[in-house]
Amino acid sequence: MGKKSPTPGIRIALRLLGLIGLLMGGFLVWALTPARPMPEVYTLVPGLNSTASDTQWLTFAPGNETPNTGLILYPGGRVDFRAYAPLAQAIASQGYQVLLVRIPLNLAVFNPNAAEAVLKAYPNIEHWAIGGHSLGGAMAAHFVAAHPGQMEGLVLWAAYPAEGDDLSQADIRVLSISATLDGLATPDKILASRSRLPADTVWVTIAGGNHAQFGWYGDQNGDNPATISREEQQEQIVQATVAFLQTLNP
Numbered sequence: 001m002g003k004k005s006p007t008p009g010i011r012i013a014l015r016l017l018g019l020i021g022l023l024m025g026g027f028l029v030w031a032l033t034p035a036r037p038m039p040e041v042y043t044l045v046p047g048l049n050s051t052a053s054d055t056q057w058l059t060f061a062p063g064n065e066t067p068n069t070g071l072i073l074y075p076g077g078r079v080d081f082r083a084y085a086p087l088a089q090a091i092a093s094q095g096y097q098v099l100l101v102r103i104p105l106n107l108a109v110f111n112p113n114a115a116e117a118v119l120k121a122y123p124n125i126e127h128w129a130i131g132g133h134s135l136g137g138a139m140a141a142h143f144v145a146a147h148p149g150q151m152e153g154l155v156l157w158a159a160y161p162a163e164g165d166d167l168s169q170a171d172i173r174v175l176s177i178s179a180t181l182d183g184l185a186t187p188d189k190i191l192a193s194r195s196r197l198p199a200d201t202v203w204v205t206i207a208g209g210n211h212a213q214f215g216w217y218g219d220q221n222g223d224n225p226a227t228i229s230r231e232e233q234q235e236q237i238v239q240a241t242v243a244f245l246q247t248l249n250p
Contacts, residue, residue: 034106035217037083044216045085057118058085058100060092069249070097070125071155071241072115074108074136076215081106083217084133090238096245097125108132108139115143119150127248131155131175131241133214134185141165144172152248155241157214158185160193167197174201175244177237179209183223204240209233 042048051058058081061067073088075081081102092098099118104110115130130151132140137159144154145165154167156176161167167174174197178190187205194201208227212220214237216230226233 034078034080035083035215035220036080037085038216038218041082041085041216045082045089048082048085051082056102056114058082058088058102060085060088060098060100062093062095065095066124067092067095067097068125069095069127069245070099070118070122070129071153071245072099072101072118072128072130072140073155074101074112074114074130074132074140075103075106076133076158077108077135078106079133079215079217083215086216087214087234087237090234091241091245094238094242094245096242097122103136108136112139112142112146115140115151116147127152129153129155129173129245129248131157132159133157134159134211138162138165141167144170153244155244157237158182158211160185160190161196163196165196168195168199170198172198173244173247174198175204175240176201177204177206177214177240179206179211179213179226179233181208181224181226182211184211184220202240202244204236206233206236209236 073084075084081100084100088098088100101114128151130140130143131137131154137156141154141161142165144151145167151172154172154174158178178185180187210226211223213226213230213233
């Protein structure tokens, strides 16, 4: 006797499982091939090449003092977290503990609560801010909305809260840095986010800057060309962020 052929229902189920497998495989390939740090990053921040694969975060601190104010940073979507190391190092050099967090699958949406482990690891820090670039900033805002009272400051780099994360009445200081030529977190999108942030939010706009120059990972699809250098844009980001952190511990 010959083998029975699968029923139509089983054949459909097998095809669906195959399709789901292909989609999941494609997603993993997409998520696990992030934008890599530019070569300059390894010159500006020596030692990054030796970052262990199980490193949860990179720690940056000033050399000759013990900081009591810390900043937790989430990277942008599908961007290797090391691409923000020069920014983190520059901010830390001004007297702050800066923790640059590695995110599962390079998408902060998969672990918006990553900051909790950092808080436990650094009980000596008295004043905390959290922030990030693009999707990382949105997930930092989500952490603030879900954990009221744990953070004193929120730093948004080319980012804004999701519609479900209304922080307009939250007891928190907020800094929003955006760029006029950003093709992703566009000026219109930043403007539309104002109603979801506190009335005393500090708004900083970088003329001639774009989305990708908030990090060191090269150009980005959908973005506009910047008319200022990456170094100039990052200098303005550092200055505004440090000035904001100073307000948390006058």
